[in-house]
Amino acid sequence: MSPGPAQLPLGVGLRDDATFANYLPSGNATLVDRMRAQLDEAGEPFLFLWGGEGVGRSHLLQAACHEASDRDKRALYLPLAELGHFPPHMLEDIERLDLVAIDDLECVLGRKRWEEALFHCFNRLRDADKRLVIAASAAPRQLDIRLADLASRLTWGMTFHVRPLDDDGRADALKLRAQVRGMQLPDEVVRYILHRGPRRLGELFEALETLDRASLSAKRKLTIPFVKQALGW
Amino acid sequence: MKFSITREALLRPLALVAGVVERRQTLPVLSNVLLEVQDAQLSLTGTDLEVELIGRTAPSQVDEPGSATVPARKLMDICKSLPDQAEISISLEEGRAVLRSGRSRFTLSTLPVAEFPNIEDSQGSVELSLPRGTLKHLIDATSFAMAQQDVRYYLNGMLLELRSNLVRTVATDGHRLAVCSRPADIEVEPAQKLIVPRKGVLELVRLLDDSDEPVSLTLGASHVRAHTGEFTFTSKLVDGKFPDYERVVPKGGDKVFIADRAELRQVLSRTSILSNEKYRGVRLQLDEGNLQVMANNPEQEEAEENIAIEYSGAGLEIGFNVSYLIDVLNVLGEDRVQMTLADPNSSALMEEPGGGDAMYVVMPMRL
Numbered sequence: 164m165s166p167g168p169a170q171l172p173l174g175v176g177l178r179d180d181a182t183f184a185n186y187l188p189s190g191n192a193t194l195v196d197r198m199r200a201q202l203d204e205a206g207e208p209f210l211f212l213w214g215g216e217g218v219g220r221s222h223l224l225q226a227a228c229h230e231a232s233d234r235d236k237r238a239l240y241l242p243l244a245e246l247g248h249f250p251p252h253m254l255e256d257i258e259r260l261d262l263v264a265i266d267d268l269e270c271v272l273g274r275k276r277w278e279e280a281l282f283h284c285f286n287r288l289r290d291a292d293k294r295l296v297i298a299a300s301a302a303p304r305q306l307d308i309r310l311a312d313l314a315s316r317l318t319w320g321m322t323f324h325v326r327p328l329d330d331d332g333r334a335d336a337l338k339l340r341a342q343v344r345g346m347q348l349p350d351e352v353v354r355y356i357l358h359r360g361p362r363r364l365g366e367l368f369e370a371l372e373t374l375d376r377a378s379l380s381a382k383r384k385l386t387i388p389f390v391k392q393a394l395g396w
Numbered sequence: 397m398k399f400s401i402t403r404e405a406l407l408r409p410l411a412l413v414a415g416v417v418e419r420r421q422t423l424p425v426l427s428n429v430l431l432e433v434q435d436a437q438l439s440l441t442g443t444d445l446e447v448e449l450i451g452r453t454a455p456s457q458v459d460e461p462g463s464a465t466v467p468a469r470k471l472m473d474i475c476k477s478l479p480d481q482a483e484i485s486i487s488l489e490e491g492r493a494v495l496r497s498g499r500s501r502f503t504l505s506t507l508p509v510a511e512f513p514n515i516e517d518s519q520g521s522v523e524l525s526l527p528r529g530t531l532k533h534l535i536d537a538t539s540f541a542m543a544q545q546d547v548r549y550y551l552n553g554m555l556l557e558l559r560s561n562l563v564r565t566v567a568t569d570g571h572r573l574a575v576c577s578r579p580a581d582i583e584v585e586p587a588q589k590l591i592v593p594r595k596g597v598l599e600l601v602r603l604l605d606d607s608d609e610p611v612s613l614t615l616g617a618s619h620v621r622a623h624t625g626e627f628t629f630t631s632k633l634v635d636g637k638f639p640d641y642e643r644v645v646p647k648g649g650d651k652v653f654i655a656d657r658a659e660l661r662q663v664l665s666r667t668s669i670l671s672n673e674k675y676r677g678v679r680l681q682l683d684e685g686n687l688q689v690m691a692n693n694p695e696q697e698e699a700e701e702n703i704a705i706e707y708s709g710a711g712l713e714i715g716f717n718v719s720y721l722i723d724v725l726n727v728l729g730e731d732r733v734q735m736t737l738a739d740p741n742s743s744a745l746m747e748e749p750g751g752g753d754a755m756y757v758v759m760p761m762r763l
Contacts, residue, residue: 167675169761170571170675170717173570174643175568176548176570176639177550345550346547347549378547379548382546382571
């Protein structure tokens with residue numbers, strides 16, 4: 164049986180890119196301040212942040228790149244989980260940029276060519292007085308790095324542990340992201356989504372995207388029955 | 397306060413001002429209209445805290461200046477039901493408003509004038525003036541596409557964009573979008589973009605006519621004010637971003653046909669009778685020189701119509717909510733309409749042949 168008729172929505176939803184404005188600093192306020200100030204004259208040349216799955220490392224790195232382009236600086240976000248299986252040619256000439264954000268560092272560790280390329284990249288950025296921010300799943304000393312020179316370089320900058328949000332923080336984050344999309348999410352719906360939905364914040368925000376489209380298409384308010392239906396729960 | 401006025405001089409401003417007053421509200425005084433008599437002028441104010449409207453009219457005689465608030469709807473119903481050209485006198489007696497006309501006498505309750513809220517006078521940063529007809533046309537051409545009570549606050553309103561030599565309105569409910577632009581003799585630097593809430597738009601357009609007389613606009617950070625001489629209209633603005641309409645206007649549609657607007661509208665209205673009442677879907681089959689419109693409903697009833705069109709190109713079958721198409725055909729001005737399509741999942745562009753001052757984007761339905 165074919166599904167019933169469905170109105171297709173226009174793409175008028177507001178974009179919800181990862182920025183500092185839609186990141187809830189919570190316990191990470193100092194880190195956010197440092198990151199936002201990194202492109203200032205006196206900014207930190209190198210920041211290292213680490214934390215568990217879904218704490219918002221990628222969000223922060225992408226936010227740094229958006230902020231850089233808002234300030235007319237050139238920045239590049241390199242998610243090594245996706246790019247790590249290519250040879251590290253992408254790091255050549257990278258010191259022409261103002262800010263380089265390397266995500267998922269652990270994905271390339273133990274691979275000689277990548278470790279060497281990262282080591283040289285670090286040095287070149289430093290010599291050119293450009294900014295670097297690296298994120299990984301663990302603190303530099305806990306990472307399984309073969310190249311001792313790279314391991315020591317990674318401890319040169321400021322290191323931050325990205326703290327996960329508690330349940331209130333997760334509720335606030337979900338509301339904030341809904342608000343950025345211009346959607347009002349009632350408290351009981353927030354509680355329902357957090358209770359029933361995925362643990363990972365990234366997946367929660369994807370559910371929000373699905374809800375945005377579904378409510379635009381159906382012109383429905385975000386009630387618990389509607390959320391159930393739209394997300395197939 | 398004591399004055400007299402003819403029924404006709406009171407009725408028009410009273411009807412418009414009472415239109416702003418909500419039937420249900422949180423503060424009792426909001427169901428009242430504020431009457432203020434001074435010199436040779438009576439002003440009437442109605443507000444719902446989001447939209448405020450002040451109307452001014454001339455009483456035939458002022459015996460004692462003053463002010464009072466009286467129930468808006470009751471006052472209007474009384475004035476409406478009095479005979480034409482009746483002379484009405486209103487006076488404040490021991491805290492009650494007494495209305496007399498001929499052998500009729502009505503005593504209305506009042507609430508203290510001090511409780512009547514003012515929309516605070518926000519600093520107007522930009523002032524400009526437009527012909528009333530221009531603003532009315534821009535609103536009429538797009539207001540039907542505004543959302544009603546969408547969860548996205550910014551869709552429940554209209555974008556008013558003012559830049560040097562150009563005024564534009566944009567409205568969308570997420571299924572269709574309407575844009576209308578007109579040249580205007582104004583200087584606005586930098587360009588201003590405001591979102592006027594739905595109710596404000598609908599009340600504002602009632603004050604406008606097709607004339608070239610000016611309406612002056614004051615744009616503040618949180619309010620917009622419009623002034624037409626007899627009326628001063630103030631509306632809060634929706635705080636937020638409006639979607640980038642240019643991103644939504646389809647480009648690259650290669651199937652362009654032209655049809656007679658009135659004929660197509662009749663065909664769609666007739667077909668819609670047998671469309672699904674909830675979804676209002678109709679199927680369009682586009683072929684060389686012919687457009688077939690089909691509808692059916694859960695009772696297995698079917699409608700089929702054919703209309704001659706100017707088209708030579710590949711065939712296409714596409715579904716639409718028929719109301720969305722009829723809404724556009726209702727506001728387009730020319731005798732003929734041009735529709736540009738790409739494929740069954742992409743939006744359609746409707747406009748006057750060759751492009752007029754308005755553009756309409758309608759998303760299809762999957763049937």
